Amino acid sequence: xxxxxxxxxxxLRALPDMLxxxxxxxxxxxxxxxxxxxxxxxxxxMRQAPNRLLRGVGxxxxxxxxNTPSLFQIxxxxxxxxxxxxxxxxxxxLLAGITFNNAGYLAENFxxxxxxxxxxxxxxARSLGMSAFQAYRMIIVPQLLRIVFYPLTNQMVWAVLxxxxxxxxxxxxxxxxxxxxxxxKTFRTFEYFALAALLYYLIAKLIVxxxxxLSWRLFRY
Amino acid sequence: xFSTSLTVNDVLYLLEGAWVTVQLxxxxxxxxxxxxxxxxxxxxxxxxxSLPLAWLLDVFRSVPLLIQFVLFNSLKSIxxxxxxAFAVGCIVLGIYAAAYFTEIVRGGVLAVPLSTRRASRxxxxxxxxxxxxxxxxxxxxxxxPGWLNLVLGVMKDTALVMWIGIVELLRASQTIVTRxxxxxxVLCIAGLIYYVMSLVVARLGARLERRWQEND
Numbered sequence: 001x002x003x004x005x006x007x008x009x010x011x012l013r014a015l016p017d018m019l020x021x022x023x024x025x026x027x028x029x030x031x032x033x034x035x036x037x038x039x040x041x042x043x044x045x046m047r048q049a050p051n052r053l054l055r056g057v058g059x060x061x062x063x064x065x066x067n068t069p070s071l072f073q074i075x076x077x078x079x080x081x082x083x084x085x086x087x088x089x090x091x092x093x094l095l096a097g098i099t100f101n102n103a104g105y106l107a108e109n110f111x112x113x114x115x116x117x118x119x120x121x122x123x124x125a126r127s128l129g130m131s132a133f134q135a136y137r138m139i140i141v142p143q144l145l146r147i148v149f150y151p152l153t154n155q156m157v158w159a160v161l162x163x164x165x166x167x168x169x170x171x172x173x174x175x176x177x178x179x180x181x182x183x184x185k186t187f188r189t190f191e192y193f194a195l196a197a198l199l200y201y202l203i204a205k206l207i208v209x210x211x212x213x214l215s216w217r218l219f220r221y
Numbered sequence: 222x223f224s225t226s227l228t229v230n231d232v233l234y235l236l237e238g239a240w241v242t243v244q245l246x247x248x249x250x251x252x253x254x255x256x257x258x259x260x261x262x263x264x265x266x267x268x269x270x271s272l273p274l275a276w277l278l279d280v281f282r283s284v285p286l287l288i289q290f291v292l293f294n295s296l297k298s299i300x301x302x303x304x305x306a307f308a309v310g311c312i313v314l315g316i317y318a319a320a321y322f323t324e325i326v327r328g329g330v331l332a333v334p335l336s337t338r339r340a341s342r343x344x345x346x347x348x349x350x351x352x353x354x355x356x357x358x359x360x361x362x363x364x365x366p367g368w369l370n371l372v373l374g375v376m377k378d379t380a381l382v383m384w385i386g387i388v389e390l391l392r393a394s395q396t397i398v399t400r401x402x403x404x405x406x407v408l409c410i411a412g413l414i415y416y417v418m419s420l421v422v423a424r425l426g427a428r429l430e431r432r433w434q435e436n437d
Contacts, residue, residue, distance in 0.1 A: 063416075064416070066419075067373075067377075067415065067416045067423075068377065068412050068419075069378070069391065071380040071381060071391060072380060072391055072408070072411065075391065076404075076408045076412065079404035079405075079408065080404050080408050080409075082404065083405045084405065161283075161285040164287045165285075165287065165381075167287070168384065176285065176287065189291060189294075190295040190299060193291045193292045193295065194292060197284045197285075200285055200288065201283050201284055204283035204284075205283065
């Protein structure tokens with residue numbers, strides 16, 4: 001029944017490459033989070049706009065991002081745009097797909113956070129002579145970020161996990177991609193992927209730990 | 222301009238894939254709900270003793286699902302279990318769902334005020350009765366939206382099982398794309414099916430939630 005000898009040494013030999021892949025994974029996730037937060041802020045404002053078109057676009061984005069699989073979103077960016085003559089690299093398709101997904105989920109979080117910021121804050125800021133943009137930038141958004149900090153951390157972990165989907169559209173330099181390359185060369189599937197799983201776990205824990213440190217620094221007063 | 226080689230059979234093939242997606246979701250949610258209920262109760266009622274369980278379940282939440290599929294699939298071959306790819310998909314997704322549902326259940330049980338439970342005990346209800354008649358109804362209402370979100374999440378995550386060779390909705394659309402070379406159209410149809418399935422589940426859930434709130 002059990003005639004399999006584990007070979008951990010080749011997996012350990014691949015560790016430097018996998019660590020390099022882990023860095024790519026982290027970078028991709030961080031980039032997608034930065035763009036995702038920016039787009040989500042725009043979407044949140046758009047969804048409250050009096051203009052029906054803006055509201056429609058915002059609501060459409062959020063509901064598509066939340067109601068279809070992220071793999072599907074990456075697929076449509078990779079294969080769908082290709083059929084329109086726009087050939088994007090698999091890394092760009094992955095980044096755009098995750099950013100799209102992040103923006104949708106974060107916009108929903110921000111909407112909840114915005115509800116928790118009292119409406120009087122906005123009115124007070126405006127009556128002190130701030131423009132709408134200034135009021136958002138200096139009064140609303142800082143309070144909002146404090147409320148959504150925990151969901152933001154969660155989403156960052158999610159983004160890291162989602163980067164593993166890049167391998168399905170042929171990305172070969174992120175953690176899963178590197179692992180898969182070694183896997184198809186040696187067929188030591190279990191060993192390589194166990195190591196990758198461990199690395200993903202460590203990255204996730206690192207992010208949660210860093211976020212905890214950051215929140216302790218930021219929200220101290 | 223709008224000529225397409227998409228045939229009725231292709232659409233039927235997509236719908237067959239969607240049926241596989243629904244089945245996978247149903248089985249894994251069933252598994253995840255039972256396991257998550259058990260683990261969540263353990264976590265809420267014996268927090269100290271079940272700490273190792275929390276660490277274990279945390280692993281399933283911080284490792285990409287794709288890697289979990291590959292790992293479990295190869296582990297199955299190593300150990301020599303004779304499971305179909307579908308069963309592997311259900312088990313992995315089920316454990317994944319259980320890991321999330323545990324936290325939801327725990328949150329629900331802990332949301333029942335301690336004074337309410339003390340009151341029920343002082344009225345002469347036994348520990349089991351307290352759990353059944355006081356904690357269960359209140360915790361269910363708190364946990365239900367989370368559970369619904371989980372169902373939607375798992376349904377979207379079923380798309381990943383194509384990696385271990387199950388033909389579900391996304392894989393079916395991939396096959397058709399390879400044949401007729403019209404990725405945008407086929408993928409849009411697949412996306413529409415996902416969207417409608419999500420919408421139906423969300424609507425049913427919202428209705429149920431409203432009905433429960435009537436006599437609160």
